Each structure stands twice: as structure tokens, then as C-alpha cells.
Amino acid sequence: MSLFENTISKILKSPFFDNKPPVWLDIGASGEIFEKWKLIADKSICIAFDADERDFSCAADDASGYKKLYKFNRIVTPTPRKECPFYLTNSPYCSSTLLPDTEKLSSWMFAPLFEIERTINLESTTINDCLQNVNLNYIDWYKVDSQGIDLDLFLSIPDAIRKNVLAADFEPGIMDAYIGENKLAGLLQFLDKDNFWISSFDVKGTQRLDPKYSLYRNILHESPCWAGITSIKEYASVSEVRSRLLLIVFSLIENQWGHALQICESSLELDSQFKIIHTEIFAIINEQEASRNKSGKL
Numbered sequence: 001m002s003l004f005e006n007t008i009s010k011i012l013k014s015p016f017f018d019n020k021p022p023v024w025l026d027i028g029a030s031g032e033i034f035e036k037w038k039l040i041a042d043k044s045i046c047i048a049f050d051a052d053e054r055d056f057s058c059a060a061d062d063a064s065g066y067k068k069l070y071k072f073n074r075i076v077t078p079t080p081r082k083e084c085p086f087y088l089t090n091s092p093y094c095s096s097t098l099l100p101d102t103e104k105l106s107s108w109m110f111a112p113l114f115e116i117e118r119t120i121n122l123e124s125t126t127i128n129d130c131l132q133n134v135n136l137n138y139i140d141w142y143k144v145d146s147q148g149i150d151l152d153l154f155l156s157i158p159d160a161i162r163k164n165v166l167a168a169d170f171e172p173g174i175m176d177a178y179i180g181e182n183k184l185a186g187l188l189q190f191l192d193k194d195n196f197w198i199s200s201f202d203v204k205g206t207q208r209l210d211p212k213y214s215l216y217r218n219i220l221h222e223s224p225c226w227a228g229i230t231s232i233k234e235y236a237s238v239s240e241v242r243s244r245l246l247l248i249v250f251s252l253i254e255n256q257w258g259h260a261l262q263i264c265e266s267s268l269e270l271d272s273q274f275k276i277i278h279t280e281i282f283a284i285i286n287e288q289e290a291s292r293n294k295s296g297k298l
Helices: 003-012 035-043 127-133 150-155 184-193 211-219 241-253 257-266 273-297
Strands: 023-027 045-049 058-061 068-072 083-089 116-125 141-144 167-170 196-207 222-233
Touching: 003 035, 003 241, 003 273, 035 241, 045 127, 141 150, 150 167, 150 184, 184 196, 184 222, 222 241, 241 257, 241 273, 257 273
Parallel strands: 023 045, 023 141, 045 068, 141 167
Antiparallel strands: 058 068, 083 116, 167 222, 196 222
């Protein structure tokens, strides 16, 4: 086990996590463990949503790679509703509860991916209903890819739970793909107001080109269309020892060593283990720097 893995493992063995393990919420789950969660999945509980046409189920899976995995096969909506229209598009990755904006999409190379094959009605649920179903009242890391309603879903979480979320992944649109969708500008304003900072920002896109001219796509510049964002809570807005320990873990996973060190230095009076973790983080940094220098000499 590397110093990095050992430090994270030691933090999560703290008594603060004995009766309150990390909880992930994954909307639009692909069926695989989210890459950033793999290192600590076996110590965590995951609530995963992936809409399909099967009957609703809530299955607790103890052999998933997580400490426990709850899987919900229902559409997640911001407000309770019995049924929700779901637009199945040519690409399953573009299917949504929102109607594709055909007029705005027509100027973009990937417009055919959003063409509707058929519309179905699915039973829906809310995040809060599912949390109550599995008897959990907190979320530590929120991850969503809902094709247009990422922020609405986040805001639907009861305030007492949402204000304690420590990390959140979103995929907001930049151009107009769906009618009434949440877009990047609104999300950034919210995150700033709610004491989150942006740890990573991965912009993705395609060519602004009518699909009938697809022959020329390789000579054109790709324009930003959506982004993958990881945000982390500002440590100054968090006072509980458990939350600060978990913020350190999330910062290490995100390769945000500076933030992890800041948390330790501001928490020395809260618990003695922050001083130990601070020393170990410096050891990790020095180990990585030595490895980098060695590779450079070779």
C-alpha cells in the first residue's frame, strides 16, 4: 500500500466513521464504480439511480465493491410526481426528462444524437424519498448526469442535508440542448454562493456545423457545449471533525494537496490526528516530488 493509500485508509478508520460511513449519491449511474470513488468504495455507502423500463426496485447489494449499494430503477425528479415523460433519443446518453431543443440543436454537429426515437412514461421518485427509504439522512458526495436538471435535483435535497454535502459533480450544458435546462452560468453562481470551489473543470464539445456538412467536420474547431465539474466545499464553512477529515480525503483524491494541508492547519485544535495527517501529507508530497525528479533525470 502506498503512502497515499495508507493515509486515506487511516483517516477512514477514525471512530468518526464507525457509525457514519461516507455516503455517495450517483444519479445517472453507469453500473460501474465512479473512478474517483474506487479507492474508498469498500468503506462507503452508495445510492445509485439509473432509469429504465423495469419495475421499480430498491436493492441492497453487498457484493458490489461498495460497503453497501442501494440501486433505484426510477426517474429522479425535483418534485414528487406519479409519472414522468422520458424522451428516448438516438443516443442513450442524450435521453432526458426534458424535451430536446430541436431548433437550437440544428446548428450543431451532434444534433442527430438528440432525435427522439420514442417517449415513455416512467414512475418517478425524489432524492428525499429514497433517502428515507434506506434510512439515511446525509450525503457526502453528490454526482449527477441528468441531462439538463442537475442543479434542480441538487436544490431538491432538503436544506439540512444539502448544506452538509462536501463534494459535488455536475455536467451542466453550455449551449442550448434541452428546453428549460440548467446551464453552466447558473450553476457557477450557485456554487459560489453556497461556499463551493471548483476543483476540476473538463470542457467538452463538438463543431458548430449543420450535420448535412459533416464531411468537413475534421477541419473545424470544436466549441464548448457542456462541462464536467467537480466542486468541493470550502473548509472554513465546515466545523465538524468528521466533515473536515472527509474533506481531506476528497482533496487527496482530487490531488488538491494544498487544500488538504490548509484543512489540517486550521483544525489542529479540533483533534490531535490533524497534526499527524499534516505530517503524512508532506511525506506524500515529498515522495512524489522525489519520484518526479528521478524520472526527470532518467
